[in-house]
Every structure is written in structure tokens, then in C-alpha cells.
Amino acid sequence: MMPVDFQTAVSQEEEYLRKLHPTADDIPGCMSLLDGFFMCHVLNAQFKSLYRYGRMSECGDKLEAFKFCLSLKSMHPEQKRDAWIRRRAEGLAAKRLGRSSENVWEMRAGPLQNWPPTLPNDVAQSTESIP
Numbered sequence: 001m002m003p004v005d006f007q008t009a010v011s012q013e014e015e016y017l018r019k020l021h022p023t024a025d026d027i028p029g030c031m032s033l034l035d036g037f038f039m040c041h042v043l044n045a046q047f048k049s050l051y052r053y054g055r056m057s058e059c060g061d062k063l064e065a066f067k068f069c070l071s072l073k074s075m076h077p078e079q080k081r082d083a084w085i086r087r088r089a090e091g092l093a094a095k096r097l098g099r100s101s102e103n104v105w106e107m108r109a110g111p112l113q114n115w116p117p118t119l120p121n122d123v124a125q126s127t128e129s130i131p
Helices: 006-020 030-040 043-053 060-071 077-097 121-128
Strands: none
16 A cells, blocks of 8 residues: 555545535534533543553643634634534544554564464373363
8 A cells, every 4th residue: 555645645534524524514513522622531531541541631632623613603604614624634634644553563474483383292182181
């Protein structure tokens, strides 16, 4: 697979988001973004982040999304949808092209040698007699 540059990734994400949110009523409202910000600070979310990533969850991006939503209040609904889709597509593209926890693994070119390991005869015979 060829590596994708940032602008191509943004345009791909925009195309996907335009299909996912066909009208201005389909984008999330400011109150749901504020709810997401508050839910990020809930004890359960903090423990989950601590368990998964070894650190407390960072909720600044959710606050920025809420503030961005407030800045769109005076826009026409279609302009608001376009601005929201553009911002969201840039965020998703940056996340997709950035580092991932999946990057720590290297794909094998072939199967492991001597896997699964063969059992010695005495072990193989003793396991056959187990009911």
C-alpha cells in the first residue's frame, strides 16, 4: 500500500464524512460536544485511560471541539456543516497518519520456524493417557 500524504487523507476523510453527515442537522450540536467533554472527566473514563495508556485521559481536544462549535453559531447551516466536516477531516487524517499503538508490531514475512514446537515422545505418550 502506498503511503498517503496529508492532503489526500483529508480529502478522503471529507468524502467519507459528507456521506456520513448528508445534512446540516446530522452534525453534532454544541450540547452533545459539551457532554462529551464532561464525560471525559468522569472517573470511569479516567480509569479506562489509565489502564489502556498508562496516563489520565486528555480532554483538551473535546473542549476545543466545543469552543469551535460555539464559534460556528453565527454561520449559515451549510457553511457550519462544511466547516465542521473540514475540521473533523483534518483531525481524523492527522490521527490516521500519526503514530499508532499498532506500529509497535512488525509483520512477519513467513511463518515461525518450528512452531508449534514438537513434543518429546515421553510427553506426547503421557498426554495420550489422560482421560
